[in-house]
Every structure is written in structure tokens, then in C-alpha cells.
Amino acid sequence: MNTVRATMRLQIHKDFTLYDAYEHVDYYDALGISHLYLSPLFTARPGSMHGYDTLNYNKISEERGGEKALRKLVAKLRSRHMGIILDIVPNHMAVGPGNIWWDDVLKNGRTSQYADFFDIDWSTADHTPENTVLLPFLDRPYGDALENGLIELIYDTEKKEFFISHYDHRFPVNQKLSTSPDVTETLNYYNNKTDSGKKRLHTLLEKQHYRLACWRCADETVNWRRFFNITELVALKVENRPVFQAVHHYAFLLYEQGLVDGFRVDHVDGLTQPDQYCNWLKKEMDQRKNRRPIDALKGDILYIEKILARHEKLPANWKTDGTTGYDFLDQVNLLLHHPDGEETLDNIWKDCCPLWKGYEKESIRVKNEIAETLLLGSTNKIVALLYEYAGKDFYQRDYTKKDVSETLKSLLGHLYIYRTYASDDAENIRVKTEYKSQNTFLEQAIETAKKDLPSRFHPLLSWIVTQISNPINAETKQITQTFEHLSAPLTAKAIEDTLFYRYGRLLSRNDVGTEPKVFSSSVEEFHNTMKRREQETPMAMLATATHDHKRGEDSRARLAVLSAHSELWDDKINEWRQCNTKYKTNYAPDDVDELILYQTLVGVWPLEKITMMNTLEKRVSEWQIKAIREAKRHGTWADPDANYEKSCLNFLHGILEDKNFLSSFSSFFDKIAPIAAINSLTQIILKLTAPGVPDIYQGTEKWDFSLVDPDNRRPVDYEDRKATLLIDESFEQTAQHWQDGNIKQFLIKTLLNIRKEYTKLFKQSSYIPIQNINQNEMKLISYLRKNEKQEILILAPVNSSVKTPDPMNLSCRNYLTNTIRFENLDKNEWVSVLWNNVSIDETGTLYIPEDTEYFPIDIFIPV
DSSP: OOOOOOEEEEOOBTTBOHHHHHHTHHHHHHHTOOEEEEOOOEEESTTOSSOOSEEEEEEEOGGGTHHHHHHHHHHHHHTTTOEEEEEEOOSEEEOSTTOHHHHHHHHHGGGSTTTTTBOBOTTOOSSSSTTOEEEEEESSOHHHHHHTTOSEEEEETTTTEEEEEETTEEEEOSSOOTTOSSHHHHHHHTOTTSHHHHHHHHHHHHTSSEEEEEGGGHHHHOOBOEETTEEEEEEBOTTSHHHHHHHHHHHHHHHHTTSOOEEEESOGGGSSOHHHHHHHHHHHHHHHHTTSOTTSOOOOEEEEOOOOOTTOOOOGGGOOSEEOSHHHHHHHHHHTSOGGGHHHHHHHHHHHOTTOOOHHHHHHHHHHHHHTTTTHHHHHHHHHHHHHHHTTSTTTTTSOHHHHHHHHHHHHHHOOSSOOOTTSOTTOHHHHHHTHHHHHHHHHHHHHHHHHSOGGGHHHHHHHHHHHHSOOSHHHHHHHHHHHHHHHHHHIIIIIIIIHHHOOSOGGGOSTTOOTTOOOOOHHHHHHHHHHHHHHOTTOEEOSOOTTOSBOHHHHHHHHGGGTSHHHHHHHHHHHHHHTGGGOBTTBSOHHHHHHHHHHHHHHOOSSOOSOHHHHHHHHHHHHHHHHHHHTSSBOSSSBOHHHHHHHHHHHHHHTTOHHHHHHHHHHHHHHHHHHHHHHHHHHHHHHHSSSEEEEETTTTSOOOOBSTTGGGOOOOHHHHHHHHTOOOOHHHHHTTGGGSHHHHHHHHHHHHHHHHTHHHHHSOEEEEEEEEESSSOOEEEEEEEOSSOEEEEEEEOTTOOOSSOGGGSOGGGSBOOOEEESSOOHHHHHHTTSTTOEEOTTOEEEEOTTOOOOSBEEEEEO
């Protein structure tokens, strides 16, 4: 049986190494964690804070502590029966010094032994010389860089070789420079300070297997697949077995030696053949399982980072334990939103953004924008392939390249899922069956795209989908792969990294894995989803905070309260917009960004008295610049609008010094903060008791009001968390000072240790919904986790429906009990121990009379 019970995600880097993690093992153990879930550890770019820019797959980064530190950490974990899940990055590598595979390709071109390691289109004729790799890393056009002496020949005295330099970039030279045996004379021969030297340097560059170009060329002309539109990261062809083995050799060795107990695969949608990849990975782990040390944890854990659309199923034939939990983040988030607030919040949004055409239309428009800009090269490639192949078909040959382009972009705009998987193995019936749901989404895309296209394009649309979904030869397989390599990053860049920063109805619904157009869900829908989870992916991760989230889990829980108090929010927005007009310069921020800013302040506002307003302003300012550029409405990262950004920052500074605004804002905040805290605790209790494996993101044991990265990757104050974990207080006592976050940590520790004590209750049990007949206004969710010998009843408020003015100041009896264990009691007895006149009938219905003293959250465990 898999031993994973609960994970703690840690970001390992130069400022928090494996040695640092070692120092906190006792804390993780006391909290109830079974596995540390570590960010990538292999050698990455110097100073990398995330590790996704791998340079060498065969070595643990020395910046992160190296293999010695890993062994030391593992020894301590084993002594406490704990393990490690390692985040691996098979989709891409960083380019540049330190990546010997990439450098060898640049030096030797198509003859390099690593030429097939990377997804390079050597055949492209979009630039010359042919058969070269375009390197768009110059800070200006090539001619200007050469003229201004910014491209230089340098000699590395340690490696005894020449290389081309441009600021921090360095590129290998593919031949011995035999002009002179003297290094100094050779450097003078290619001296970029003289006209003759520049000409000779240009001649030398023309002989390389790469061509230097301005960074602005990348989106349209780069001839190798990138990670999204990040030119520093090159895609790997891990579908080739030799590449797979080279990338995973050391990782498998770590697994075999018991230094890691499982893997989390980053960005599985970027792989050409995810089914093949996951099966290869699982098979390699199975072959090594019996060679692991006796004292190593049992199990072969395999998680994948995958965003599932609503109603999309994870293919069972991938043989994974499930996703990293973005889907659960969405499911519990929907439950916290009150449906009654949707209309009012819609009206507020339409008032701020009168040109808004609806979420569906805007998402299509944004996808078109990204396809025509950041991912133009990838778009042009699939259009060219389709156009060429259409020319061989009697019925499609008369469509122009523009026709193909418009039809393809319409299909991409209407495709609800991130990608299809037809390129995995179209001839395999098993795969075809598994991917039936993907075909359903394609069929839906066809029907909706037809409404936007002239009728004469409908046959072309159907033909394109046929080629994509059923590749029958080498040409159509290339079409399918190219399409699938485009659709996933297109959706991510258009929706997560653009539309989520434009759409301001309610920011708590704008996060990785969510579908913002869906406002809320019912208790019944949540129950149905959890039952499917129990049946299909009972060991999948349950996440509510990640290193990629747009805002912290408790910020989202707080903003969800606005759905239950939308009329009050409407009044406040109107009041603030009117009183803060004086701080606007040239109408900046506009109404959209102003509304988004107010929500951000609500989400990030600290519970304790603010003593460092400058710190808060700095955090929000950094977020605001990122939000403006990601939204791409007033400038972009490539071309920022400095005047607009400055005006927005001035506006923020002005309102944070305005006593009238701060008084009004604080008064409103004080009303919703306690209700938000109950939302947060509901979120935690569902995550820690629903079917699956709960994942706690570093530091979120206490209130998490973080913003998007890098804010959500700030250092964790472990000394504070260790100290409060040791405080001997009852839950009633922690509730009296709930603002410090100890109450959340107390609940997490309590529930994780229940999971530790009653392992089988959570791994081998049924999820049984309990219907509530509640005479009170509060909406509840309750369910049983039950096996033959044990059961636990969970009861919590949902839909932000807590109406009491200050629920967190209620006594323990009116708020939340400690975990109660009883022996030999039936349902009616163990419920009525705490609640008079409360009962569960034979149908499993929980009756709560109108005059019952109410517990917002309770846990009951008869043993």
C-alpha cells in the first residue's frame, strides 16, 4: 500500500536548502506530515529560486545542498517513517552555460549526438543560414549589437576555449581558431572595436550552427519549441527512449536507493505522449521497487501536474495516483461562494467594464490575441502544416492559408480543455477508449465554433478536427503533435496569465485550475464530485495553495465572503470610487484595475494591526505591476506603459494614506474578516478529510494572504510555527485570539494526526453524503468517511453563509469542539452527546432543530 498520507510542499533553493529542511523535520512530523514534497533539486541556473530551469539531470544542485544534504535529510526522515516526493521536470531544460547537451548542439549542429534531444525544427526556411538554431538573446537588432561592440569573442582560460559573449550570455564556437597560435592575436583579429574586426567576427558567426538575433524575433521566428513563450527554456523530446533514459537515469537511481519515494511530474501537458511517458515511468519504478532499502517507505508514488477542465477525466491508463490537486482547489472554492451574490457582482463588473462581452467571448478573443503575438511562431507552424496537407485533398485544396488560419484559431478558441492526446497512440484501442471524453470536448468545440464561422468554412473545420483527432500517417501525426503542443500553452497564457488579470467580477474565482465563469456550486455537486474522486483517484492530491497560485488560500476564502454580502460590497465600491477620484492621474487606474485593486486589498489585508504600511504597499505595488503587464491592456512585459503604471502606483499610495478611505475600508474589513476565517477553516477541514491526500503548501499552516509569485514564495517563519505548535491550549482558547492563525495550525495538526492514527479510515473507506434538514439560515455540508470498523462525521458551514456579526468570538461550544472519540455509541447517541435534539435517521438525514446551538465545524469519531 502507498504510504503517502499528507504532504508538505517545500520550495528548495539557495536560501532554503536541504540542510534547512533537515532542521525542521521534527516540526513536520509533529504536524502530521508523512512526505516532504520537494521542488526540483537537480542542477539549475545559478540563483534559481524554483528549480524548473534544469541544466543537469545527473546531479543534485550544490546550491540546494547537494546529494550529501539529501542523504542527511532522508536519514532523519526515515527514522520518523517519513518520505520524499520529488518534483521532476521532463518537459524542458534551461539553455545556456552549464547545459552540456545544448552547448554540444550549438557547437556541432545536426551532427551533435544530442541533436534529437531537443524539439528543433531544422527544416525551417524562415531564416538563414539554413540548418541553424535561432538564438534570440540579443538586447537589440543584430546589426546594432555588432556595431556597438556588444557581441564579442572571449577566451575561457580555464576551459581553454573560445566563446561568443553578449552580456551574461555565452555561446560556443564550432571550430578551432587557427589564425594564430597566440590567443591575444586571435582576439585582436576578431576585435569588435575595429571595422575589420567586426567584419571578421560576423564572418565567424555566419559559420556557426546558430544565428544570433534580437529577443523580439523569438515569438514569430524561433525554430525550437519553448516552454510556453519563455526563450530561456527549450523543450525536450522525451518521447524518444534515449532522451527519456538520459533525463531520468539519476532520478531512478535516487528512487532505487530510497532517497526519494515517488515523483511529481511537472507540466505533463507539455509532453508529446503523456500516456507513453507515464507508463514508462511507472514501469521503471516497478522494476526498481524490490531493490530499495528495507527501511525505505513502501509504495511507488506518481503524481502529475495537470489542469483538468470541469467534467474532464484523468485518463486511467496513465497509471498515476492522480493530479497535484488544482481540481480540488476549484471544487472546494466553488462551494464557499454564495449563489445569491452572482447577479449583484455581475452588475458591479458590467458597470466597471461596459464593453465586456461575456466570459466565453472574451476568452476566445484573448486566445486569438496570444495566438497572434506571444505564440505566433507555433501558430504559423500548425497553419503551414494544415495548409500544405489540405492542398492534397480534393475538397480542401481551394481554401487559402488565411482560411485555414481563421478556422484553426476558432477551433482553439472554443476548445474547452487544455489539449487532446491523440498523438499518444491513435492505433491503440485502449487509448482511444480512454480519450473518448477528449473527443467529446472536440465535438463541442466544433459545434460552438461553427456559430462564429461562415458556413463555407464548416467543412474545413470538420476536416481539421479529423486530422487532429485521428492521425493516420506521418504527416497527420506531425499535425496532431504540433496542434497539441500549441493548445496547452495557448490556454495557459491566454486564460491563466491574461484573462485572469482582466476579469474582475470576483478574484477568488480566478486561480490556477478554476473556471471563473462558474460562480458557485451546490453541496450536492460537491458530494457527487467527491464520490467520483473516491472511485477514480482516491490517492490524488488535495491542494488549496501552491507555488503557482494567484492569491493565497485564505485570501480566496475571504474574497468568497463578498458573494454572501454583495449588496454591502456594492455600496462600498461606489463609495470608494467616488472618494478616491482625486488620486487618479490621466484616468489611471481605469475602472477595471481600480475594482481589481480593491479586491486585492481585501484579500491581502493583515488581521493584526498594521504597523508597517510601507511593507504592505510594497507587496501590493509589486503585484500591481505584474497584474497590469499580464493583463496586457495597458502595456506588456515587452512594452510596458510606464506612465500608466506610475499613475496606478501613485493612486495606491494616495489611498493608503487617506484616513477617510482607511477608516471606511477597515470598518468593512472588520465585518467580513471573522466570517472569512470560518470559510478558511471549512476549506481546511474539507481538504484534510475528503478522499485523497492533503497537501500543505509551506507556511500555510497559518493564515495565507499571499499574492502571486514571488510573494507566495516568501520565507517561512518556522521558529514562530514551532513555538505555537507547542503551546498547550484547547481549541476554545485558540479561538479567542484567532487573528494570529494558531487556530488554523491547531486544526491542521489535529486532523493530520487523526489521519495518522486512523490511516485505514481515510485510505480504505467510503464517502457517504449526509443530507441536512436545518431550520437555521446557515448552509451546511456533512458527510461520513466510513469503513467496516470506523467512521468519522464531518460537518461544516458553506457558501459564506455565516451571518453572525463576530462568529470567531463565540465560545468553543458555539464554534468548534476538539475531536471527540467515543466507544460503542450509535449515531443518535454520539451526535446528541454534543447537540440536544439532533439526530440522524435511517436514511442518513441529519436533523438540526431551529433552536439548536450551532457548531460551524465539528468532528465526531466513534472508534
